[in-house]
Amino acid sequence: MSDTHDFRPIILAGGSGTRFWPRSRRARAKQVLALDGERSMIQRTLDRLAPLASPARCWVVTNDLLSDTICGQLDVVPEDQVVCEPAARNTAPAAGLAAFLIERTAPDAVLGMFPADHVIGDETAFLATIERAIAIAASGDNMVVLGVKPTRPETGYGYIETGAPYEGTAVRVRRFTEKPNLERAEEFVAAGNYHWNSGIFIWSAQTLANAIREHLPDTAPMLEEIAAAYGTPQFREVFARLYPQCENISIDYAVLEPRSAKGERYSRLYCLPASFGWNDLGSWAALYEHQLEQLNGGDARANVTESNGSLPIEASGNYVYSPKKYVALIGVKDLVVVETDDALLITTRHHSQDVGKVVKELAAQGRTELI
Structure with missing residues (x-):
């Protein structure tokens, strides 16, 4: 530069x-x-x-x-x-x-x-x-903020409403809205002038x-x-x-x-629309989706496993992290399983945004060795 x-x-x-x-x-x-x-x-x-x-x-x-x-x-x-x-x-x-x-x-x-x-x-x-x-x-x-064109009505991100063009691809910012509910997020995506x-x-x-x-x-x-x-x-x-x-x-x-x-x-707030493949990896589900995209172009039926080998049987959409073990998946769908030396997490991709609640509960219980 x-x-x-x-x-x-x-x-x-x-x-x-x-x-x-x-x-x-x-x-x-x-x-x-x-x-x-x-x-x-x-x-x-x-x-x-x-x-x-x-x-x-x-x-x-x-x-x-x-x-x-x-x-x-x-x-x-x-x-x-x-x-x-x-x-x-x-x-x-x-x-x-x-x-x-x-x-x-x-x-x-x-x-x-x-x-x-x-x-x-x-x-x-x-x-x-x-x-x-x-x-x-x-x-x-x-002030310039980078805005990402939304691909879905995501409730975990803040949104930027954009207005008049400024210079080149830049646009003026009208307002910021923090993490809307699903109905509002759907409205934002449909409107076409909102960015994450x-x-x-x-x-x-x-x-x-x-x-x-x-x-x-x-x-x-x-x-x-x-x-x-x-x-x-x-x-x-x-x-x-x-x-x-x-x-x-x-x-x-x-x-x-x-x-x-x-x-x-x-x-004097401006937004530059970002078209460079952005992901903030905010949850295990987001990591699953990102790695899926890298592996096979995003087939949502696939499993992502970081393990010492794996065997899926009638299993789909699962994310498993167990690097030291061989993993067999039988008849399960959309799970998140993460193993470390001292803990095991089992949830669903749908509930992966709630994993932070585990940490809060462990803190309340005084289990500081696990957090």
Whole structure:
């Protein structure tokens, strides 16, 4: 890409990945697992960004439980640019802190916010879309979100309603809607001008920092104080004291929804439709569908097994992870079976979004060794 834009990817890797229990645990969450190949999800995220920014320009926001693993997997990223949240505070404080840190020395730098656990099919198209987003973000007080054309009425994603064309393929954003019910999701898909919110955002450090100052006036001063302490002996103490006091809110609710309320002509919010094969692998069912697509073009009757051999007899649509054992499937349909050394999950693909409830119940029971 052109050297005219100073691009800094920010990889958000603080999630616990509870819907991928029992493989995903607090100290080994989804983003550091190799769910889709030999490289972990966060390694693949960094790999695909390499043509746009060197690892020395990348930042990672994570937590103390994952930091050692992430520093080991991303040993090309400077260790002091792996920032460990002392408390989980959702994406607005995480993204805002990155903006305040970088604004101090490079206010015009363009930041890209990338969740650490996405799968991208066409990386060439992905890079072209990001380059376009960088150009829009660098040209003013603009915010760009990548929107994915919906293929089904999915209730697990947020939606972006788009309006007038802007430049090229970009369109103006009318509003954001978080995770609708099935009836509304069906309406959105039928309308044709809605996109899934990919969670990938592009904006300058100054644009985001100013938006945090405007929309989170109580949190912004604390993030600025933390950023001011970065690189000093007081940093960890200031971070640990102030960050847990920051508002626990997503960047969508904190900044994007209030901006969209200004109206599409004035919000300077833009959507770039993404056509590069996006999947956020939000559940075992999503992983099954993704691997099915890779294996045989998506025959929903097929089984996906990661095992030491398998034998299906009148069985279809099952996902099984049991890497050390031979698996026989007889007369079962649409199951998810995941085995680790200390736990066994048995559910259906339909209920795989509910796996996080297991982690909550285990926590309530004090079974911390299993989470």
